[in-house]
Amino acid sequence: MSYADDEIHKPKRPPPPMTRARLRQLAEDYVSRFGGPSSNLRRVLKRNIDKAARAHGEDREATQAWQADIDAIVDEFCRAGALDDARYAQNAAQSLAQRGVAPRAVAFRLRQKGITQEDVRAALADLGDPRKVEWEAALRLARRRRLGPFRAPEDRKERRQKDAAALARAGFPPSVAFKIVDLDPDALEDF
Numbered sequence: 001m002s003y004a005d006d007e008i009h010k011p012k013r014p015p016p017p018m019t020r021a022r023l024r025q026l027a028e029d030y031v032s033r034f035g036g037p038s039s040n041l042r043r044v045l046k047r048n049i050d051k052a053a054r055a056h057g058e059d060r061e062a063t064q065a066w067q068a069d070i071d072a073i074v075d076e077f078c079r080a081g082a083l084d085d086a087r088y089a090q091n092a093a094q095s096l097a098q099r100g101v102a103p104r105a106v107a108f109r110l111r112q113k114g115i116t117q118e119d120v121r122a123a124l125a126d127l128g129d130p131r132k133v134e135w136e137a138a139l140r141l142a143r144r145r146r147l148g149p150f151r152a153p154e155d156r157k158e159r160r161q162k163d164a165a166a167l168a169r170a171g172f173p174p175s176v177a178f179k180i181v182d183l184d185p186d187a188l189e190d191f
Contacts, residue, residue, distance in 0.1 A: 014055035015048070020069060023049070027073045031082050038074050038083045039114025045070045089115045089123035097127055100141030102171030103134055138172045138180045139188075148181035149188055 016022065023045060030044050046063075049070075053063045077083045089110050096106045103124055110120045127133045143150050147163040160181055167177035 015052045017056050018049050018052040018066065023066070023069055024073060027077065031077055035083070035088070037085045037088045037113050037115055038078055039085075041074055041077065041083060042070055042114075045073065085115050086119045086122060088113075089119040090126050093120075093123035093127055097133055097137050098140065100137050100139075100144055100170075102137055102141075103127070103130060105171035108171075134172065134176060138167055138176050141167065141170055141172075142180050149183040149185040153185070 026048050027041060027045060030041060034040070046066075049063050049066045053059075074083065078085075092110060092113075093106050096109065097103070101109070107120050107124060110123065111117070115123075124130070124133075142148050142163075145166065147166055148156070148160075151159060151163065164174065164177040164181045167180060168174055172180075
């Protein structure tokens, strides 16, 4: 066995015991590197506490005692402006819509991240007219995936149903999906 094999199979060092100072440092490191919604920070801190507890043989009650500390740290970061779920929702909604994600799918993804319904509604409202946003997102997705009018003319007719289905699976209503698929490629010069 070579030296390189020893490095690969080297056992991992267990995490150090959890302290308030270490928990705070983990939170600062995470926020400075990733930002994101407050629910992500809660999840990361909880995971680190659980990992340290398992490594040191602590029971479930010991890890639950840390919940108040997690809440205090997250609240402090929110008050300081380091975490802002509303701002995160706006930025994520804008980015997803520009990539061609349907507004329904944007809302679903934001809710999965732990964003409140109010912040999701506000983020979608900030995108503009819902019909226009949906139409532009569908066009972006069709262009990116070469569906409908962005497909080779000889393949369009036989792939019509599959292209519309791809748009529908992405969260667009069938009416929008079929309108996109049936568009004339010459009408898209300005897009």
